[in-house]
Amino acid sequence: MRAWIFFLLCLAGRALAVPQQEALPDETEVVEETVAEGTEVTVGANPVQVEVGEFDDGAEEAEEEVVAENPCQNHHCKHGKVCELDENNSPMCVCQDPTSCPAPIGEFEKVCSNDNKTFDSSCHFFATKCTLEGTKKGHKLHLDYIGPCKYIPPCLDSELTEFPLRMRDWLKNVLVTLYERDEGNNLLTEKQKLRVKKIHENEKRLEAGDHPVELLARDFEKNYNMYIFPVHWQFGQLDQHPIDGYLSHTELAPLRAPLIPMEHCTTRFFETCDLDHDKYIALDEWAGCFGIKERYRQGSCHLNPCLLPQYPDSFSLTFPFLFLPKMFKMFGWFVVLPGDKVLI
Numbered sequence: 377m378r379a380w381i382f383f384l385l386c387l388a389g390r391a392l393a394v395p396q397q398e399a400l401p402d403e404t405e406v407v408e409e410t411v412a413e414g415t416e417v418t419v420g421a422n423p424v425q426v427e428v429g430e431f432d433d434g435a436e437e438a439e440e441e442v443v444a445e446n447p448c449q450n451h452h453c454k455h456g457k458v459c460e461l462d463e464n465n466s467p468m469c470v471c472q473d474p475t476s477c478p479a480p481i482g483e484f485e486k487v488c489s490n491d492n493k494t495f496d497s498s499c500h501f502f503a504t505k506c507t508l509e510g511t512k513k514g515h516k517l518h519l520d521y522i523g524p525c526k527y528i529p530p531c532l533d534s535e536l537t538e539f540p541l542r543m544r545d546w547l548k549n550v551l552v553t554l555y556e557r558d559e560g561n562n563l564l565t566e567k568q569k570l571r572v573k574k575i576h577e578n579e580k581r582l583e584a585g586d587h588p589v590e591l592l593a594r595d596f597e598k599n600y601n602m603y604i605f606p607v608h609w610q611f612g613q614l615d616q617h618p619i620d621g622y623l624s625h626t627e628l629a630p631l632r633a634p635l636i637p638m639e640h641c642t643t644r645f646f647e648t649c650d651l652d653h654d655k656y657i658a659l660d661e662w663a664g665c666f667g668i669k670e671r672y673r674q675g676s677c678h679l680n681p682c683l684l685p686q687y688p689d690s691f692s693l694t695f696p697f698l699f700l701p702k703m704f705k706m707f708g709w710f711v712v713l714p715g716d717k718v719l720i
Contacts, residue, residue, distance in 0.1 A: 477500050478497070575602050
């Protein structure tokens with residue numbers, strides 16, 4: 377009897393277990409279907425996966441677009457030197473090989489040094505000067521003037537007296553010309569325009585021309601106030617590296633170098649301006665050279681940007697002179713004007 381009861385319990389237990397075992401494959405199938413669906417749709421099913429995938433792709437694209445920046449790209453070297461990378465891939469300035477300078481196009485590119493030697497271009501000159509750095513010869517070597525070396529006659533005392541008369545008149549006419557051509561070019565600041573406008577509209581102004589020195593001297597006495605600002609303005613143009621109220625030989629060069637071949641008194645004039653012989657021309661010395669009265673020599677504006685014209689990128693007052701824009705000849709002097717070209 378006990379054996380039958382045990383047998384019946386076993387049958388009942390098996391009957392209950394069968395539905396559970398049959399249910400297991402159903403759960404397994406669900407899991408398999410889910411995995412299958414997941415493998416079929418690899419992108420778009422999981423928001424996190426999409427973010428990661430898009431981020432990775434973007435990183436790869438960014439890496440492809442990034443070009444290694446040349447450390448020399450923004451490393452400035454002075455004239456006569458070029459940038460090279462040292463063993464640590466750091467930029468450094470080294471003397472340029474003169475043979476690497478561009479071949480000159482014509483005579484107008486040549487320059488003359490103060491030891492009376494002609495160089496093919498300003499590039500050749502500065503590269504050569506760099507190789508002499510630290511030597512007595514290199515210290516004394518300067519670019520004297522634009523053009524091949526030629527005979528410069530001595531400046532007589534009477535000629536030296538006439539030089540500032542023409543120079544003053546030229547500076548005044550330069551400002552007037554810039555004012556007339558300033559529309560949309562930003563050649564002068566607003567403050568400068570107001571000051572030059574008074575000169576431009578003054579009926580007593582002596583028009584540009586090849587005037588005798590007697591007339592220039594008389595006009596300076598009669599219209600003295602017209603000449604004060606142009607003299608200060610020119611100083612401000614040149615006093616750039618650094619802006620300290622003194623003109624060094626290098627700062628003076630953009631004005632001096634093109635003038636020497638045309639005005640043989642240029643060198644002697646600027647030498648006489650340096651009253652204390654310290655190799656620098658102070659504003660007081662500069663103004664005095666042009667006959668400006670002492671009380672007007674140290675204007676409050678002499679180191680102010682009101683004296684510094686805003687030239688377009690194409691206009692340069694520094695070397696190399698090969699890139700000086702057009703020059704407009706005016707009674708023996710050259711007025712530098714943006715947008716013009718002429719061979720010196």
